[in-house]
Amino acid sequence: MQWLKYMSFMYYGFRLLLKVQYSGDQLYECESEGGCRPLQTSPSFDTVNLKGGLSEVWVLLAMALCFRLLAYFCLRRRIDKRN
Template sequence: MTDISVPEGLLASQGAPDSKRDVIKAFFGGNPRPELRLGLEINTLCDMVAPVFYSTLTMVIIYFMAGFKRTVPCFFLTLCSIILIAVTSQGAGEIFGAAVLSINRAGMIASLVLMLFLLTGGYYVQHIPKFMQWLKYLSFMYYGFRHLLKVQYSGDQLYECESEGGCRTLQSSLSFDMVNLSGGLQEVRVLLAMAFGYRLCEYICIRKRISKCYL
């Protein structure tokens, strides 16, 4: 969840009591000054760098400790998946900050919604009641978790070869009966669409809020 606001450094450079209104009108009115546009673009870029950096650092530390596949393609696919999930999650949080414009209320709403996304994502609860199954299709964690499973496992991978029944495929396991381990591009497309859609909704919310309050 993100506090949507105008950077204080830009406001301080204006010097007038109505500078905040002037800054916002200049930017959203379609004729921002170069320094204003540059400052807001840098602020947005810095917000994007944080999840990418922390996700990369975390994956480098824990990937080989967790016993994942020790191959270069799997490592980079997992890293890209984690970064995509983090960027999508950031976009979801920014919607609440832009729609509510109150850090306390936005935080409360974001906590409830993201907890719902977590529970319907398929990691903690695999068999969701039928009347709630539609919620998982709104959860970016649902698509992210499925894609991570497809990166690390394949449906024709064998296990329990020493048992009396012989080898079994992972796809036949009860742990994967709700996930088709083939493919993976569909989840990537959905996550990319969500990341873009969240930020588009955020922009629309900000425009409406600012038009109502300042313009």
């Protein structure tokens, strides 16, 4: 069931939004004893690499194209069955 998340446009869209909003070079917890740490080392971003983002864009474009083609062929088939 874990592979189903890769079929969702929300998965790639959210990852892309994170990359647009945040940079891996940003610092946080500067008031702590250990000093400033990069945002990429935060537990919140351990599964998302904040560099890049081009792969998510390509996947979203491919999904949009494939879903539109699938809808076109399904509608075409339905119209052909009625006639």
